[in-house]
Amino acid sequence: MSSLSTHVLDAVSGQPAASVRVVLERRTDDGWQPLGNGVTGADGRLRDLAPDGLDTGVHRLVFATGEYFAATGQTGFYPEVAVAFTVTEDRHHHVPLLLSPYAFSTYRGS
Template sequence: MSVSTHVLDSVSGRPAAGVAVRLFAGEELAGEGVTDADGRCRPAEGVTAPGAHRLVFATGPWFAGQGRDTFYPEVVLTFDVREPTEHHHVPLLLAPFAYSTYRGS
Protein backbone atom coordinates (compact mmCIF):
# COMPACT_ATOMS: atom_id res chain seq x y z
CA MET A 1 0.00 0.00 0.00
CA SER A 2 1.16 3.48 -0.66
CA VAL A 3 -0.28 6.53 1.06
CA SER A 4 -0.15 10.10 -0.13
CA THR A 5 -1.74 13.32 1.00
CA HIS A 6 -2.15 16.84 -0.32
CA VAL A 7 -2.69 19.66 2.18
CA LEU A 8 -4.29 22.85 0.94
CA ASP A 9 -4.77 26.07 2.92
CA SER A 10 -8.39 26.82 2.03
CA VAL A 11 -8.15 30.41 3.31
CA SER A 12 -5.29 31.43 1.03
CA GLY A 13 -6.12 28.96 -1.74
CA ARG A 14 -2.48 27.82 -1.73
CA PRO A 15 -0.66 24.57 -0.90
CA ALA A 16 0.31 24.14 2.74
CA ALA A 17 4.07 23.55 2.47
CA GLY A 18 5.99 22.40 5.53
CA VAL A 19 3.28 20.48 7.43
CA ALA A 20 4.74 17.49 9.31
CA VAL A 21 2.78 14.28 8.65
CA ARG A 22 2.97 10.93 10.42
CA LEU A 23 1.27 7.70 9.33
CA PHE A 24 0.32 5.03 11.84
CA ALA A 25 -0.79 1.46 11.12
CA GLY A 26 -2.65 0.63 14.30
CA GLU A 27 -0.33 2.00 16.99
CA GLU A 28 2.87 1.53 14.97
CA LEU A 29 4.53 4.41 13.15
CA ALA A 30 4.55 3.33 9.49
CA GLY A 31 6.05 6.45 7.95
CA GLU A 32 6.46 10.20 8.18
CA GLY A 33 7.32 13.20 6.08
CA VAL A 34 6.75 16.90 5.46
CA THR A 35 4.58 18.45 2.76
CA ASP A 36 6.57 19.86 -0.15
CA ALA A 37 6.15 23.22 -1.92
CA ASP A 38 3.00 21.86 -3.61
CA GLY A 39 1.57 20.66 -0.26
CA ARG A 40 2.14 16.99 -1.12
CA CYS A 41 3.62 14.21 0.97
CA ARG A 42 4.07 10.44 0.62
CA PRO A 43 4.67 9.16 4.15
CA ALA A 44 4.60 5.47 3.17
CA GLU A 45 5.33 3.19 0.23
CA GLY A 46 4.96 -0.58 0.13
CA VAL A 47 2.44 -3.15 1.25
CA THR A 48 0.93 -3.25 4.72
CA ALA A 49 -1.83 -5.18 6.44
CA PRO A 50 -5.50 -4.28 6.20
CA GLY A 51 -7.01 -2.34 9.09
CA ALA A 52 -7.18 1.09 10.65
CA HIS A 53 -4.53 3.65 9.72
CA ARG A 54 -4.11 7.25 10.90
CA LEU A 55 -2.59 10.29 9.28
CA VAL A 56 -1.56 12.82 11.93
CA PHE A 57 -0.94 16.37 10.72
CA ALA A 58 1.02 18.81 12.94
CA THR A 59 -1.19 21.79 12.10
CA GLY A 60 -0.47 23.83 15.25
CA PRO A 61 3.22 24.37 14.50
CA TRP A 62 2.43 25.07 10.85
CA PHE A 63 -0.10 27.80 11.70
CA ALA A 64 2.19 29.23 14.40
CA GLY A 65 5.00 29.48 11.86
CA GLN A 66 2.73 31.71 9.81
CA GLY A 67 1.73 33.87 12.75
CA ARG A 68 -1.84 32.51 12.74
CA ASP A 69 -3.91 30.94 15.50
CA THR A 70 -5.76 27.67 15.03
CA PHE A 71 -8.41 25.77 16.93
CA TYR A 72 -6.89 22.45 15.81
CA PRO A 73 -3.26 22.00 16.92
CA GLU A 74 -3.35 18.54 15.34
CA VAL A 75 -5.60 16.90 12.75
CA VAL A 76 -5.99 13.13 12.88
CA LEU A 77 -7.61 11.34 9.95
CA THR A 78 -8.40 7.67 10.53
CA PHE A 79 -9.16 5.49 7.53
CA ASP A 80 -9.66 1.80 6.91
CA VAL A 81 -7.40 -0.11 4.53
CA ARG A 82 -9.33 -2.96 2.94
CA GLU A 83 -7.13 -3.52 -0.12
CA PRO A 84 -3.49 -3.37 1.05
CA THR A 85 -2.10 -3.34 -2.51
CA GLU A 86 -4.07 -0.21 -3.54
CA HIS A 87 -2.85 3.37 -3.37
CA HIS A 88 -4.62 5.52 -0.76
CA HIS A 89 -4.71 9.29 -1.32
CA VAL A 90 -6.14 11.25 1.63
CA PRO A 91 -6.20 15.04 1.03
CA LEU A 92 -6.72 17.63 3.77
CA LEU A 93 -8.37 21.01 3.19
CA LEU A 94 -7.22 23.16 6.09
CA ALA A 95 -8.40 26.40 7.69
CA PRO A 96 -7.71 27.81 11.17
CA PHE A 97 -11.14 26.81 12.51
CA ALA A 98 -12.24 24.03 10.15
CA TYR A 99 -10.96 21.19 8.01
CA SER A 100 -12.35 18.61 5.60
CA THR A 101 -11.09 15.54 3.83
CA TYR A 102 -12.11 12.94 1.26
CA ARG A 103 -10.82 9.78 -0.41
CA GLY A 104 -8.80 10.95 -3.37
CA SER A 105 -7.44 9.09 -6.34
Protein backbone atom coordinates (compact mmCIF):
# COMPACT_ATOMS: atom_id res chain seq x y z
CA MET A 1 0.00 0.00 0.00
CA SER A 2 1.03 3.57 -0.62
CA SER A 3 2.09 6.05 2.06
CA LEU A 4 1.49 9.79 2.23
CA SER A 5 3.09 12.91 3.73
CA THR A 6 2.70 16.66 3.31
CA HIS A 7 4.69 19.81 3.97
CA VAL A 8 3.20 23.31 4.27
CA LEU A 9 5.34 26.40 3.78
CA ASP A 10 4.25 29.99 4.46
CA ALA A 11 5.43 31.98 1.43
CA VAL A 12 4.99 35.32 3.22
CA SER A 13 7.24 34.55 6.17
CA GLY A 14 9.46 32.09 4.33
CA GLN A 15 8.97 29.69 7.25
CA PRO A 16 7.27 26.32 7.72
CA ALA A 17 3.55 26.63 8.47
CA ALA A 18 3.15 25.00 11.89
CA SER A 19 -0.15 23.89 13.40
CA VAL A 20 -2.09 23.60 10.14
CA ARG A 21 -4.92 21.08 10.51
CA VAL A 22 -5.06 18.60 7.61
CA VAL A 23 -7.74 16.02 6.77
CA LEU A 24 -7.19 13.09 4.38
CA GLU A 25 -10.23 11.82 2.47
CA ARG A 26 -10.95 9.21 -0.21
CA ARG A 27 -13.57 9.65 -2.92
CA THR A 28 -16.30 7.01 -2.92
CA ASP A 29 -19.59 6.64 -4.77
CA ASP A 30 -21.26 8.31 -1.77
CA GLY A 31 -18.89 11.28 -1.54
CA TRP A 32 -15.72 11.83 0.49
CA GLN A 33 -14.79 9.36 3.23
CA PRO A 34 -12.40 10.59 5.97
CA LEU A 35 -9.29 8.43 6.32
CA GLY A 36 -7.18 10.41 8.75
CA ASN A 37 -6.14 13.80 10.02
CA GLY A 38 -3.36 15.58 11.79
CA VAL A 39 -1.61 18.87 12.42
CA THR A 40 1.66 20.03 10.90
CA GLY A 41 4.60 20.20 13.29
CA ALA A 42 7.05 23.03 13.89
CA ASP A 43 8.78 22.06 10.63
CA GLY A 44 5.50 22.35 8.68
CA ARG A 45 5.47 18.61 8.02
CA LEU A 46 2.90 15.93 8.63
CA ARG A 47 4.28 12.48 8.10
CA ASP A 48 2.45 9.22 7.65
CA LEU A 49 -1.04 10.60 7.05
CA ALA A 50 -2.23 7.14 6.01
CA PRO A 51 -0.89 4.72 8.64
CA ASP A 52 -3.02 1.92 7.14
CA GLY A 53 -1.84 2.79 3.63
CA LEU A 54 -3.63 4.22 0.61
CA ASP A 55 -5.51 2.15 -1.93
CA THR A 56 -5.59 3.22 -5.56
CA GLY A 57 -8.16 5.88 -6.36
CA VAL A 58 -8.84 9.57 -5.87
CA HIS A 59 -7.95 11.15 -2.55
CA ARG A 60 -7.73 14.68 -1.25
CA LEU A 61 -6.03 16.65 1.48
CA VAL A 62 -8.04 19.48 2.99
CA PHE A 63 -5.88 22.13 4.69
CA ALA A 64 -7.52 24.45 7.27
CA THR A 65 -5.78 27.55 5.95
CA GLY A 66 -8.28 30.04 7.40
CA GLU A 67 -7.52 28.78 10.91
CA TYR A 68 -3.79 29.08 10.22
CA PHE A 69 -4.07 32.66 8.93
CA ALA A 70 -6.23 33.72 11.90
CA ALA A 71 -3.76 32.16 14.36
CA THR A 72 -0.83 34.00 12.73
CA GLY A 73 -2.58 37.38 12.57
CA GLN A 74 -3.07 37.32 8.81
CA THR A 75 -6.23 37.78 6.76
CA GLY A 76 -6.58 35.12 4.10
CA PHE A 77 -8.88 34.69 1.12
CA TYR A 78 -9.07 30.89 1.22
CA PRO A 79 -10.69 29.39 4.36
CA GLU A 80 -9.46 25.99 3.22
CA VAL A 81 -7.43 24.48 0.42
CA ALA A 82 -8.43 21.09 -0.98
CA VAL A 83 -5.86 19.25 -3.08
CA ALA A 84 -7.21 16.20 -4.91
CA PHE A 85 -4.81 13.61 -6.31
CA THR A 86 -4.93 10.12 -7.80
CA VAL A 87 -3.04 7.15 -6.40
CA THR A 88 -2.25 4.74 -9.24
CA GLU A 89 0.76 2.88 -7.92
CA ASP A 90 2.17 1.54 -4.69
CA ARG A 91 4.76 4.12 -3.61
CA HIS A 92 5.26 7.01 -1.24
CA HIS A 93 3.29 10.15 -2.16
CA HIS A 94 4.27 13.61 -0.94
CA VAL A 95 1.97 16.62 -1.45
CA PRO A 96 3.63 19.95 -0.55
CA LEU A 97 1.61 23.15 -0.21
CA LEU A 98 3.13 26.62 -0.65
CA LEU A 99 0.76 29.06 1.01
CA SER A 100 0.11 32.79 1.11
CA PRO A 101 -3.06 34.71 2.05
CA TYR A 102 -4.15 35.21 -1.58
CA ALA A 103 -2.51 32.33 -3.45
CA PHE A 104 -1.32 28.77 -3.09
CA SER A 105 0.52 26.20 -5.18
CA THR A 106 1.20 22.51 -4.91
CA TYR A 107 3.03 19.80 -6.83
CA ARG A 108 3.77 16.10 -6.69
CA GLY A 109 6.74 15.81 -4.40
CA SER A 110 9.01 12.87 -3.73
